[in-house]
Amino acid sequence: MPRYNPAVVEPKWQTYWEGNKTFRCPEFPEGEKVYILDMFPYPSGAGLHVGHPEGYTATDIQSRYWRMKGKSVLHPMGYDAFGLPAEEYAILHNVPPRVSTEKNIGEFTRQLKMLGFSYDWDRCLATTDREYFRWTQWIFLVLFDTWFDAEQQRGRPIAELPIPEHVLANGERAVAAYRDQHRLAYVGEALVNWCPGLGTVLANEEVIDGKSERGNHPVQRMPLRQWMLKITAYGDRLLHDLDGLDWSPGIKKLQADWIGRSTGAEVDFRIARATEPANHQSSSASQVFPETPDANTLRVYTTRPDTLFGATYMVIAPEHPLVQNLTTSEQSEAVAKYCQAASFKSDRDRTEGDKKKSGVFTGSYAINPVNQKLIPIWIADYVLIGYGTGAIMAVPAHDDRDFEFAVTYGLPIVCVVEPSAQDSEREQYLQGEKCYTGPGLAMNSETLNGLGTEDAKGKITEMLAGRGLARPAVNYKLRDWLFSRQRFWGEPFPILHEVDQDGKPTGAIRAVDVKDLPVDLPQLEDYKPHGRPEPPLAKADDSWLFVTIDGKRYRRETNTMPQWAGSCWYYLRFIDPKNELAMIDPAKEKAWMPVDLYVGGAEHAVLHLLYARFWHKVLFDRGHVSHCEPFQKLVNQGMILGEVEFTGFQSQDGQWVSAALAEKGEEGYVHSKTKLPLSYAVVSDADVTKSGDQFVLTADPSIRIDSRAHKMSKSRGNVINPDTVVREYGADSLRLYEMFMGPLEATKPWSTTGVNGVRNFLDRVWRLMIDTYAEEMKVVDSIQAVEPTADQNRVIHATIMAVTRDIETLGFNTAIARMMEFVNFFTKETVRPKQAMETLVLLLSPFAPHMAEELWQALGHDTTLAYHPWPTFDEAMTRLSEVEVPLQINGKLKAKVVVAADCNAQDLETAARNHEKIHELLDGKQIVKAIVIPGRMVNFVVK
């Protein structure tokens, strides 16, 4: 085999690895362990795209590297296969979801194996496997069996939930209902996102701009009884435990912002009734802040209690329970009209566009507890019923939204926080002409005057708390996780609803016994959604739907779990994938967890990672896992864009229009002056010239051409298929190219000539060692069993040092560059020490494993190099005996001098002064200072 032919080499080694189970991972680590995990793919019908191998190659390099460093490496792969896209795909192709899913999994597996990843395939799993979702259901039962003890800040068994006296007094049913309310998995009436297009409800996280993330269908808000998971209980821990994780600050911030913890105070405002004097009460009757406000009290949440004196009106959400109560007869018509309009508005309408504030006056007033002033109560949809108390005190001087509303409706604006004296807009703030949201000194606030914002918050909260009118409060943007879906292709809930003789639910629920898990999906002819909120599982036969236990009749829960469920814990199952007795063997869990490196796309920054962390914490609280966080180090690979394209714009009559004149219109692009529609066309790079900092048409330089890479998409036709790349260049080239493109975390455009470039490098490596003219596999004659020269040793050791460091820091692009330099160097050497060649093969093996194995064999080894010790280096060998030191005058490079590498500062300075050119330049100048750094540089500061 003379020439490098990946089409032969690659399948050969894939077969070898598979046949010898080269990458089988031991049950328990032997020595130090490392758990390297990819975000498992969703096996869509489209197959792997080039974004997948990017992260997978990065983890594969690390896995192979650590194996050679002697660690026990757990590196598994599986499939996240339940959920909407798979079901939509099955409907489209008119096959049962299980059939199409298994077919897609087969295709993904073929592609992953084609790329030579060193997974332990014996651990492969899919979330749709009955033996897998059995334990997903089991974990759901753990959630169902857990309540959150706010005092201890941890989840505890439901049996330990203290039952209040008054509940106990109401008997067994009341106690059961009380327990059900406190479970981490509970049924709640929630204003949900119902998506008729998909026939299911969606989590808040799955709704983008009032449309479904998947399919872009409109979403309506409607109240439905749904399974919820009490993730909010873990809000503080999910936030706090981010501190100890080795994640990028950006991702941590995304999670923190999503959790959205804010601190402030709840304050009660007494509603002014015509029948009682305005200052009837200035404190609550009991001097204790009531758990729930009475009908004459409007409770608000504020993060700025220091601005209470500036509260000039109040706003309640249109859905607020006090709307009726507060509306006076004169206002009732206007209020009814406004609230009705608000309820018909979709979330999209509410938030779209310029967000002009609208509202309506209720006719009622509240009493500001700090100064007894009467302030009007308004209704406006910029206040959300689902956050805080659904009501706010409006401080227009210090809140942008309140300011805008106050200006619209002519409400008073009173400045109570003094901006700094240096502020150029200070006067406008003080006059209430502009809104000041920063900190400052309290003013117009009686006893608070002169206090800083933080001090004022504390003081006023304390004062009002003493009168039973306020308490410190914490709020989260995070909402409880809506956990049920009305679709077929998901895990059934292991829950039974008791029914009476007429088949009506009694309200009692019970868990399916663990021994009866899994609850499998029923056989259904027609599992398609029908646009109504009853789940398709309700169409199952009675034999599936109804069960009788201990003489009681039950109907199964017919909702299914969302796609996130299976991906919340797959990393645990990889550790013990075949365990039939438990989710995981605790000893194995302890030995392998946590995940040491988790690599995947940033699109999972909030959803998957937050949900998985939540489940993990519950399992931790209940003693099933030993660490409180699952993923120690997280790295997000950047997106791979399509090839860079030059795009020009053309008007309807085919005339070129400069990109400078094109702007985005309602649909597509329009001419910025004439507003006529423009079409865009890809321009060949041969017709484009660079002019200044932009590109123009060579034929007409007045036409500017856009140059950029776009996201790969079917519609744009710029999708790169890994199969094609492997066929034309080989898997090793694909792997190497994706690592060479740039930093792992950066967004990078694809370049086919770039793939060709790394293939070229692999060819050079091949020719460095293999005699391409020989008939048989044979190394070149220049490879000899001799000691390397000093120069060769320097290159060898410097390369080992750099590649080792770069792999550990995930700097794969520079590691490859170092190996290229190595090859460039040794290509010129007529004698190539065998030891040097072996070193290169070992260094290259994590990146291009097929070629490395083949060369390793050609060099005379008869086993895989996968466990061969990683090359070591001697830093002393990397140093040159002489170095060239730059000489500067006033920081400007003027000359260079060659000195011994160990030359001390004094000798170096002397050498520099004696340098002919420097000597000349220094002549007649006064040297103020000389900065001399041995081995690096000399700088003379002169006057």
Place this chain on the structure above:
RNA sequence: GCCGCUGUGGCGAAAUGGCAGACGCAUUGGAUUUAAAAUCCAAGGUCCCGUAAAGGGGCGUGUGGGUUCGAGUCCCACCAGCGGUACCA
């Protein structure tokens, strides 16, 4: 609007505060070849002065300031592109 990321040759990119552009693509020249492909070797930031060839000098990391003997790197302000997000009181 807010948040985040990114601005370095024709392109992808390197560079513990110390020689900007390693490595690769594309380009150009040379060697080899009957020829081509392939391969090997070499060249190049830019402007100015100068020359047969040399050589010499200035300017260069989005813009403007600052810190420093010295800034692509640190600080401040701004601009542009990309991505995310949407009234959370």
